[in-house]
Amino acid sequence: MPTDIQTTLLQIIKERIVGSDTIGNVLADVLHISSDAAYRRNRNETPFTIHEVQKLCKHFNISFDALTDVRENQVLFEYSPLYNYDFSLENYLEGMLNALRNLGKCTNPKITLTTNNIAILQLLNFPHLTRFRLYFWAKTHLQIEEYKNALFEEQKLTDNAYSMGYEILQRYVKIPSVECYDPEFLRGLIRQIQYYSNAHLFKDPAYPLQLLDEMKLLGGHIKEQATLGKKFIYRQQPPAGGNEYELYINSTINADNTFYYSSKEQDGLYLAHNHLNYLHTTNPTYISESKSILDKQLANSSIISKVNESQRNAFFHQLEKHIDQARMRIQLELEA
Numbered sequence: 108m109p110t111d112i113q114t115t116l117l118q119i120i121k122e123r124i125v126g127s128d129t130i131g132n133v134l135a136d137v138l139h140i141s142s143d144a145a146y147r148r149n150r151n152e153t154p155f156t157i158h159e160v161q162k163l164c165k166h167f168n169i170s171f172d173a174l175t176d177v178r179e180n181q182v183l184f185e186y187s188p189l190y191n192y193d194f195s196l197e198n199y200l201e202g203m204l205n206a207l208r209n210l211g212k213c214t215n216p217k218i219t220l221t222t223n224n225i226a227i228l229q230l231l232n233f234p235h236l237t238r239f240r241l242y243f244w245a246k247t248h249l250q251i252e253e254y255k256n257a258l259f260e261e262q263k264l265t266d267n268a269y270s271m272g273y274e275i276l277q278r279y280v281k282i283p284s285v286e287c288y289d290p291e292f293l294r295g296l297i298r299q300i301q302y303y304s305n306a307h308l309f310k311d312p313a314y315p316l317q318l319l320d321e322m323k324l325l326g327g328h329i330k331e332q333a334t335l336g337k338k339f340i341y342r343q344q345p346p347a348g349g350n351e352y353e354l355y356i357n358s359t360i361n362a363d364n365t366f367y368y369s370s371k372e373q374d375g376l377y378l379a380h381n382h383l384n385y386l387h388t389t390n391p392t393y394i395s396e397s398k399s400i401l402d403k404q405l406a407n408s409s410i411i412s413k414v415n416e417s418q419r420n421a422f423f424h425q426l427e428k429h430i431d432q433a434r435m436r437i438q439l440e441l442e443a
Contacts, residue, residue, distance in 0.1 A: 199383070213372045222292065235317075260311060
């Protein structure tokens with residue numbers, strides 16, 4: 108491996124070492140090599156193998172394009188290929204949890220995100236809604252064979268899925284975030300519930316009413332957080348300090364779901380694609396341009412957290428009205 112690439116990789120790792128640990132101990136632990144072999148690599152006396160570079164990049168969440176001379180118009184992304192994706196709620200949550208764990212290790216982390224339908228992190232406050240959304244993705248969008256003839260039914264989450272979802276929420280609410288919604292917020296999820304109801308894809312025809320009731324609770328919970336300017340888990344008390352939450356409304360439309368994170372050690376970007384899958388990059392040029400667009404988008408939006416009570420109430424009133432109308436249509440169909 109070229110010395111300059113190895114030096115760059117070692118420098119990035121040193122910046123991410125937490126506490127009193129040393130570069131030698133870290134390399135020995137991650138690569139399963141002796142301390143002497145680790146320090147030879149640290150002194151550039153022994154080059155890393157390609158497999159060692161892969162292990163280090165994965166362990167420290169380092170994009171390989173941060174080490175190489177990638178052209179200005181090229182960006183490397185990480186993603187989960189669908190062909191080897193073992194779909195389950197637990198696997199989906201595991202990816203989110205690992206990302207937030209890594210971000211939580213950084214100094215002064217912050218999140219800026221745009222949402223054009225579902226705020227997936229807020230959705231985790233209501234596990235049954237989360238499970239339905241992922242089921243819809245698996246059955247209708249991905250057309251996974253095992254879901255082909257299945258009907259959606261209420262099921263208790265596994266202890267592991269519930270535990271992971273709760274830890275994601277705990278970590279998410281502690282990181283200050285700036286979030287931007289648009290008039291389509293949650294409308295897509297409402298349409299998906301209506302679609303399954305009309306197509307008789309619920310085992311219990313009345314279950315969509317329960318999901319819509321939970322959506323009203325979700326909207327009310329987000330409204331309460333916006334009013335206080337603090338994030339907190341549903342049915343828990345808001346914190347006295349920290350957990351900052353800035354909520355903006357873009358009165359036109361958000362083009363995509365973008366999740367930008369920043370910290371002293373690293374900036375990065377997640378982009379939603381293929382409905383609920385995501386791409387991840389730490390390419391500094393791409394991130395800088397994306398952050399510039401996000402800043403302009405926020406400048407053209409209206410903040411409704413802590414201020415602009417009238418606009419905040421109007422936004423969530425329209426959402427509640429939309430949910431009520433969908434619920435009424437399904438109720439009439441059940442009574443017909």
